[in-house]
Amino acid sequence: MKINIFKTKEELYKDVANYYINVLQKKPQITLGLATGSTPISLYQKLIDAYKQKLISFKSVTTVNLDEYIGLSSIHPQSYRAFMNQHLFNHVDIMMDQTYVPSGTIDPNDAAVQYQELIKNHPVDIQLLGLGGNGHIGFNEPGTPFDSITHIVKLAQETRIDNQRFFKSIDEVPTHAITMGIKEVMQAKEIILIATGLNKADAVKAMIEGEVKPHVPASILQNHPQVIVYIDEDAASKLRHK
Numbered sequence: 295m296k297i298n299i300f301k302t303k304e305e306l307y308k309d310v311a312n313y314y315i316n317v318l319q320k321k322p323q324i325t326l327g328l329a330t331g332s333t334p335i336s337l338y339q340k341l342i343d344a345y346k347q348k349l350i351s352f353k354s355v356t357t358v359n360l361d362e363y364i365g366l367s368s369i370h371p372q373s374y375r376a377f378m379n380q381h382l383f384n385h386v387d388i389m390m391d392q393t394y395v396p397s398g399t400i401d402p403n404d405a406a407v408q409y410q411e412l413i414k415n416h417p418v419d420i421q422l423l424g425l426g427g428n429g430h431i432g433f434n435e436p437g438t439p440f441d442s443i444t445h446i447v448k449l450a451q452e453t454r455i456d457n458q459r460f461f462k463s464i465d466e467v468p469t470h471a472i473t474m475g476i477k478e479v480m481q482a483k484e485i486i487l488i489a490t491g492l493n494k495a496d497a498v499k500a501m502i503e504g505e506v507k508p509h510v511p512a513s514i515l516q517n518h519p520q521v522i523v524y525i526d527e528d529a530a531s532k533l534r535h536k
């Protein structure tokens with residue numbers, strides 16, 4: 295794991311955006327694994343800016359997202375498909391039919407099998423990850439086996455509470471989601487994980503310095519040969535070795 299610690303979020307996002315800009319310039323025909331949530335928004339904004347400045351194009355890019363809520367259609371404002379359209383896809387020259395997000399509305403088991411196939415057919419070059427306060431990656435909650443492939447999960451109550459901020463009330467937060475499995479995340483050639491803020495400090499410490507165990511899903515990243523972690527000083531504050 296390569297760990298990059300930044301004084302400010304601005305410096306962090308500038309650096310990680312430059313990393314993606316370089317990669318996209320060198321390899322325009324790339325498959326990017328993408329994430330939703332608060333963490334990637336500033337990165338996506340910087341990539342939109344770079345596109346508008348004609349530094350990069352998404353014309354030949356394929357994207358594969360990590361997860362989706364079960365029960366939310368693609369036009370539901372809190373669906374992850376709508377999030378991706380709003381925060382990235384609608385603002386760049388990507389081919390919409392090359393953007394993949396698991397379906398939250400078809401039969402969940404069918405959706406999982408379809409997505410497993412899709413990932414096989416579109417191996418991810420760089421997987422972007424945020425980090426749950428409980429150490430989850432994608433919606434792989436603590437205890438998920440490391441050999442899991444795309445599956446349906448019952449969301450941990452702390453995850454529903456964390457995500458309540460996007461909904462009117464906790465009752466509206468879906469109880470289940472479909473997520474890429476840990477085994478599939480680990481198959482990406484390269485992984486970039488971003489975490490900022492004090493509320494991620496415990497999870498960051500467990501991910502980097504803790505034992506590799508299913509109770510901390512992100513700890514498996516210690517076993518991946520090509521991981522870059524981008525964290526700010528708050529998220530890094532509990533690390534023993536900096």
Ligand code: F6R
Nearest residue numbers: 329330331332333424425426432
């Ligand atoms: C989102 C996802 C989640 C988030 C994590 C952090 O697609 O898979 O694992 O990355 O919950 O969420 P934020 O960024 O909102 O703190």
